[in-house]
Amino acid sequence: MVDEDLLRTLTPTVIGILGRRGASWTAAEDAVQDALVEAVRVWRDAPPRDPKGWLVTVAWRKYLDAVRADTSRRRREVLVDEEPEPGPAEVVDDTLQLYFLCAHPSLTPASAVALTLRAVGGLTTRQIAQAYLVPEATMAQRISRAKRTVSDVRFDQPGNVGTVLRVLYLVFNEGYSGDVDLAAEAIRLTRELAARTDSEEVAGLLALMLLHHARRPARTRPDGGLVPLAEQDRARWDTRLIAEGVDVLQAALARDRLGEFQAQAAIAALHADARTAEETDWVQIVEWYDELVRLTDSPVARLNRAVAVGEADGPRVGLAALADLDPALPRHAAVAAYLHERNGDPVTAARLYAEAARSAPNLPERDHLTRQAARLNAELRSCP
Structure with missing residues (x-):
């Protein structure tokens, strides 16, 4: 049986290796996708000893085939004179640069999410289309446009971690349609990003995802109906994920460089810590919302703060806090x-x-x- 998780994990590394050998990012990504299709077909009967080396070799050949077939790129035929011998693949990891590239500011949020799932997540166009409940052709066009947009971006340009985090949070919040659980995929990608960066905010986002995901089993009724937080059966919350999320958050907060995702995770941790809805520490939650508003000045944070104030100090005080906000705000x-x-x-x-x-x-x-x-x-x- 093919290890699809392994294939998805290796995808960004192999794209990076082809990029350093001279392939454009778009061409490298196309070649790697072709190699993944080949891997699914071949590995089922005979998995290789060195999966990464196999993917690099096959993807490079796919790329060279594409170059040979493209008469408009004859100036690049010098690349095909001597094909590197198969062997152990390079150990340089370009995953972080791929995160930055896929979250490039020139892309729309929807395109950035789709490109991240394709290039970093290793998902097929069909899987991404199913997750977003759109036709595969529509998603293919979206990904193609995104790839054209970033095709001239240098692979070694620095990126913005904050932009990457927002893209990953969009992935997490997309739901669970199709045969790929986007929430679980976002957690996987954020874990990988955390392993490659020394960022408290990456840890904060990972903690936030884990704490929210822990409540997933209790969030809906058997008929699909929504269960509000106060009415959820807390015995169904995943205590293992909660414990991990709290540990990750505490390690980030101990470094005393607070960011918005850490503040959001702290609020989620206080909800997770309450054995019943009545035991929720709303006073402390309001304090964390004050920090979040100070960091972001976000209208959404102010809206959620009004709810917390209403719980901590009474509904009349909550309504007073709400009066300062635009009624057109979503969920107002x-x-x-x-x-x-x-x-x-x-x-x-x-x-x-x-x-x-x-x-x-x-x-x-x-x-x-x-x-x-x-x-x-x-x-x-x-x-x-």
Whole structure:
């Protein structure tokens, strides 16, 4: 049986080796994808002793074949005069540069995510298309455009870790469609990035992903319905992932260089530490949201802070914090509905729940908000 995890892990390294031998990034990525297809066919019966060396040799041959067939690139035929002998592959690791390249500022977020999954994650176009619920041809065009955009970017140019982290977080939040679990894939890629960098924020993002992923089994009902955090069965949370996430976070915080992902992970850790929803340390969560707002001045962070303030100091204080925010902010109506209900105003809450449902970003959230509105309206009708 072919070890697909191994193939995906080796992909960025092999692309980097071809790049150092003279292949453009686009040509190297195409050749490696062809080699991966060949590996799936051949390794099933006879896996090689040196998988990386095998991939390098086959990918280089695929690249040379493409160069020979491309008459418009005859000036590069010097590369085909002498093919390197098969043997142990170089040990230089270009994975980090691939992360930077795939998260290049010239790419849209959607293109950066797709290119990261293809080049660094080693996923096929079909797998990425399934994960995003789009036709394979559509995803192929998206990836092709992204590759053209970065084709002239030098492979040794420095990149921005913060941009890479945002792309990986987008991957993590995409969901679980198709035959590839994007959340698990994002965790895998972030682990690899953490092993190659000395960054507290990379560790912070890894901790955040682990802590959120630990709650996944309790997040939905058997019918697919959304279960709010306060109502989740905490016995179903993955304590192993929680423990790992807390350990990773504590090691990052000990270095005293706080960043936004560390702050978010600290909030997630406080939720994970509470044995029941009632035991949640909302006062400390508000303090961490204050840090997050100081670091990012993000409207989303301010929105979530209003919820935490409502829990720590009462719904009226939470509504006061919410009043300073733009009502057009995503999920603003849902937060306002929750705080108004807690403040004893079911009429306003029902109206806002219905409004929030109409603009919900996905079907499970829309159904949940619709049910909340229906519940309050039923209660209001039953009142004398």
